[in-house]
Amino acid sequence: xxxxxxPTTDAERVLGQIERGELRCGPGAAREIAARHxxxxxxxxxxxxxxxxxxxxxxxxxxxxxxxxxxxxxx
Numbered sequence: 001x002x003x004x005x006x007p008t009t010d011a012e013r014v015l016g017q018i019e020r021g022e023l024r025c026g027p028g029a030a031r032e033i034a035a036r037h038x039x040x041x042x043x044x045x046x047x048x049x050x051x052x053x054x055x056x057x058x059x060x061x062x063x064x065x066x067x068x069x070x071x072x073x074x075x
Contacts, residue, residue, distance in 0.1 A: 017023040
């Protein structure tokens with residue numbers, strides 16, 4: 001006797017994995033993942049790419065205010 005295999009959609013497959021505990025989702029899981037990344041990488045991934053870019057640009061602006069056109073530190 002042969003079994004009939006019924007294909008499932010990706011959504012059905014993922015929902016089944018969540019129900020069986022093979023995948024975790026939700027805010028609690030996201031916080032645990034974020035905590036592991038923070039412990040492993042520190043602030044290397046601090047915020048969204050846009051937030052990181054904004055901080056880098058602001059740091060560049062502040063640094064440029066403190067230097068002269070000759071490259072030295074402004075008095």
